[in-house]
Amino acid sequence: MLRLTSVDASYGRVRALRRISLHVDDGEIVTLIGANGAGKTTTLAVISGLMPAASGTITFGEQTVTNWGPSRLVRAGICHVPEGRQVFGSLSVADNLQLGAYSTGLSRQEIRALMREQFERFPRLEERRTQLAGSLSGGEQQMLALARGLMSRPKLLMLDEPSLGLAPIIAHQVMAEVQKLREEGLTVLLVEQNARAALRIADRGYVIETGRIVLEGSARDLLDNPEVQRAYLGKGYREIWE
Amino acid sequence: MDITAVQVWQFILSGLTTGSIYALIALGFSLVYNATGVINFAQGEFVMLGGMITAASMEAWELPLWAAALVAIVLTTLIGLILDRAAIRPARHASVVVLIIITVGASIFIRGVAGIIWGPDERPLTAFSGEAPITIWGGTITPQSLWVIGTTLVVAIAMWLIFEYTVAGKAMRACAINAHAAQLCGIELSRMISWSFGLAAGVGAIAGIVLAPITMTQYNIGTMLGLKGFCAAILGGLGNGLGGIAGGLLLGVLEALGAGLISSQYKDAIAFVVLIVVLLIKPSGLLGGEEAEG
Numbered sequence: 001m002l003r004l005t006s007v008d009a010s011y012g013r014v015r016a017l018r019r020i021s022l023h024v025d026d027g028e029i030v031t032l033i034g035a036n037g038a039g040k041t042t043t044l045a046v047i048s049g050l051m052p053a054a055s056g057t058i059t060f061g062e063q064t065v066t067n068w069g070p071s072r073l074v075r076a077g078i079c080h081v082p083e084g085r086q087v088f089g090s091l092s093v094a095d096n097l098q099l100g101a102y103s104t105g106l107s108r109q110e111i112r113a114l115m116r117e118q119f120e121r122f123p124r125l126e127e128r129r130t131q132l133a134g135s136l137s138g139g140e141q142q143m144l145a146l147a148r149g150l151m152s153r154p155k156l157l158m159l160d161e162p163s164l165g166l167a168p169i170i171a172h173q174v175m176a177e178v179q180k181l182r183e184e185g186l187t188v189l190l191v192e193q194n195a196r197a198a199l200r201i202a203d204r205g206y207v208i209e210t211g212r213i214v215l216e217g218s219a220r221d222l223l224d225n226p227e228v229q230r231a232y233l234g235k236g237y238r239e240i241w242e
Numbered sequence: 243m244d245i246t247a248v249q250v251w252q253f254i255l256s257g258l259t260t261g262s263i264y265a266l267i268a269l270g271f272s273l274v275y276n277a278t279g280v281i282n283f284a285q286g287e288f289v290m291l292g293g294m295i296t297a298a299s300m301e302a303w304e305l306p307l308w309a310a311a312l313v314a315i316v317l318t319t320l321i322g323l324i325l326d327r328a329a330i331r332p333a334r335h336a337s338v339v340v341l342i343i344i345t346v347g348a349s350i351f352i353r354g355v356a357g358i359i360w361g362p363d364e365r366p367l368t369a370f371s372g373e374a375p376i377t378i379w380g381g382t383i384t385p386q387s388l389w390v391i392g393t394t395l396v397v398a399i400a401m402w403l404i405f406e407y408t409v410a411g412k413a414m415r416a417c418a419i420n421a422h423a424a425q426l427c428g429i430e431l432s433r434m435i436s437w438s439f440g441l442a443a444g445v446g447a448i449a450g451i452v453l454a455p456i457t458m459t460q461y462n463i464g465t466m467l468g469l470k471g472f473c474a475a476i477l478g479g480l481g482n483g484l485g486g487i488a489g490g491l492l493l494g495v496l497e498a499l500g501a502g503l504i505s506s507q508y509k510d511a512i513a514f515v516v517l518i519v520v521l522l523i524k525p526s527g528l529l530g531g532e533e534a535e536g
Contacts, residue, residue, distance in 0.1 A: 050425060070428070071428040071429065074426070074428035080426045081426075082423055090419060091419070095412050098409065099412055099413060099427050099429065102429050152427065
């Protein structure tokens with residue numbers, strides 16, 4: 001469904017991505033793990049058109065979408081739920097959802113039906129539909145950000161650190177929701193610092209370090225990989241110290 | 243000098259009139275600021291264009307006032323859109339300071355062209371509904387002042403409806419809150435910026451049209467009006483629509499009281515003294531909140 005081939009990107013003179021190649025197949029959950037500043041968020045930004053790719057190609061379905069604008073990519077079916085939720089704090093929950101469907105060109109009625117779907121998925125949001133998004137708790141904001149993204153009726157959902165800053169139980173719910181979405185037919189590209197949680201629900205994973213993909217494989221293999229365990233799963237310290 | 247309550251009331255009434263104009267100009271500043279983070283120093287020129295185009299098209303084509311006003315609003319809105327397309331958009335990756343300087347340049351350019359087309363003469367515009375003053379609680383007010391205040395009220399309500407109830411209005415707010423997330427919703431930033439320039443220009447033109455019968459209009463009135471509107475916007479909190487209106491009215495009343503009670507020589511100075519005080523004490527403006535941050 002999505003394929004990046006040798007994609008480079010830079011912030012000014014600083015190369016942020018070096019020849020990134022990855023692919024996500026239909027119906028997969030693929031996770032991108034790596035440390036802070038490794039280039040995970042940048043990768044998503046390049047895919048969703050927020051940042052230009054300096055070279056390389058990105059294809060989505062049958063189309064080459066390299067350096068399309070964000071709104072065109074949203075219409076094509078790529079949805080990027082950004083890091084830190086980024087809900088529109090001084091707009092109501094319902095307004096946030098409505099704007100999620102901004103690019104769909106759906107009628108008022110269809111948007112309302114789509115909103116119903118989100119409320120069924122996240123009943124908390126319905127309770128708070130007239131509240132300002134900024135007044136929601138972190139977990140509720142994450143649900144709103146996810147629901148807002150789903151309002152664009154995406155084929156590919158890209159989630160950037162959806163469990164960041166959430167209580168473990170809430171983070172767990174978010175991950176369960178991601179799995180449910182995949183069962184409903186969505187394809188998911190998941191960026192997480194919590195590598196263990198991400199690998200548990202993913203089919204495959206990529207490990208990114210300083211802008212390069214250094215490792216790829218099935219989620220199972222990555223979970224068992226000693227390098228990954230040491231660097232991202234916090235295992236192995238005991239062996240070192242003992 | 244004896245000051246009576248009636249006199250003070252009279253100052254307040256005339257202050258509310260000029261204050262309404264400042265409020266409309268402040269609204270224009272906030273519209274563009276919210277969309278771009280840029281202070282558009284050509285805002286005053288939109289006001290000038292509103293009055294001048296109305297006067298000129300009544301003169302040249304003998305249009306009735308309403309038609310001339312419509313022409314002025316449409317043309318000024320177009321000029322606002324052109325300003326965005328021709329000067330702002332090509333430089334959109336430049337820093338905010340560069341963009342602000344571009345607007346200063348655009349302002350000088352528009353004023354220059356207006357001077358060439360219409361010459362240096364002041365142009366009168368007849369009052370919309372006669373000159374017979376109306377007495378309110380002992381103070382008098384001209385019908386044109388009521389037009390000014392009423393128009394400001396109508397524009398403010400219209401803006402509120404747009405930003406509260408239309409998808410386009412909400413999308414513009416979303417861009418102001420978080421441009422990044424708005425883009426990920428598929429909202430096109432450049433289009434929202436265009437709309438904000440168009441709206442700001444239209445509102446400016448409306449201010450210029452209702453003001454013209456009171457002060458006469460001239461190719462160079464935009465500078466001072468723009469600066470006053472800017473003071474009003476800062477006073478109320480840049481980017482805060484309601485704050486801008488409150489700031490405009492407050493500034494108008496302060497000016498009128500200062501001119502009446504102290505000396506009319508200091509009328510213009512008062513706005514800038516207020517500006518400096520606000521910037522020193524509460525730079526986010528009296529009603530400034532998180533949305534008004536730079």
